Amino acid sequence: MPSAQRSRALPVLLLLLSATALHVTGAPCSSPGGDTLEISGDELPDALKTSASTKWKPLTYLLICEVNSLCDQFVEEFGVPKDSVSDFKPDQLELPRDCSSPNFSKENYLLRISRGLERHMVYLQFVERECSKPGKVSHIRLRTKALADHVMELMNNSKRAQGLNSEVRDQLLSNLNEATAWQKKITVPVLLRDYRTFLENTLRALRCIEDRARKKNGPNA
Template sequence: MLAALLLRALGAPVEGEPTDSPAGDSSGEEELVPSDLLSASPVWDLIIGATAGHQKEFEDEFPQGVKYHFLENYKVSSLPAKCPSSNFSMEACLRRLAEGLHTYMVLLEHVEREYPGSSILLHAKYYSRQLVDLIKKKMKSPGQVTVLTSSQEEQLVQDINNPDSFHRRMTGHSILQQLHDFLREAKLAIRKREKSRQMRKGSNMIIAAIHPSFQILQR
């Protein structure tokens, strides 16, 4: 029994326990997790769901000739860095994500100039602010999050401006595409760290609980 508990705490499969995901579930994102986890917040699905509709919106605007992958040619050089998959603490990851979302909110000003009535833009701006607030609440030192100054924001928007209207529109679409990827990878990065933290906590609790018995057996 104790061995099974240790295996479960360490994330290893226990004999007789199903390990495959249900049919139709390929990502594992539907796994039940405690609601106090940042990765379990419904805000993620709301903003990722909104930005996921960008590809269809793009294809509706350009039904012929321009393919979605063409946006790779219009990537903004000043895009925020993503959280590495390893060798990065949870605090450092949260800080990078909060700062990255702040930068994306500035970049969305360019999108708004080209597509002021975009519902995707509206949802992206609204839920980005909510997500930043959630991230900061999970940080030990939220005051360490640095944002661009007003002059830096103006310079950033100015740098991606272009006299060619087609180029400006492509840049706007590229920003939305990259924001979607940033959000998806951010959620996965946080989920991975939260899961690892839960496993360590569970393992330590079980070992602490059985340690006195283990000492008696060794006498």
């Protein structure tokens, strides 16, 4: 393997090894819709042997459960209602629920996911400041960045997925930073719930893209 590929694969390998250590026996994670996500070591492939088309699976599963766990911990620690309502409305990018349309565009689909992940990385900066254990949020941010990188690998023209500039990041955080201390606390679960929903939509969307590619290229693709 060329040195450049090894250098790109190493951070992903470390993330997946840490994920294996956390979930080797299986960690059930219930979704708002009642579905259960169960992660085991078998679902965390060797990052040095997998392509971008499969790297996203273990990371997305792991992120969903970690975000859910962080939300629960924050609610318990600060006594904030888990179903709290905040005046802050996340700048959510909706993902199409169906990719079977003849007008479906893989590039636009992936671009929406990439932009959404970029925005949630900004919101996680705010969450990190409000948490008593910011290290956990830092890990989620790193894994979110890794997932965003994988999404870019799947794109034909990854240059379209430009990172957010400082002006956009400041705008996303402006209302959050101006809130009162209590408003900030009740906004954290809102942001985490919103991110979990986005990750679940991302998981569905990437599966849809994978299924389309398999049908197009044949069962042995």
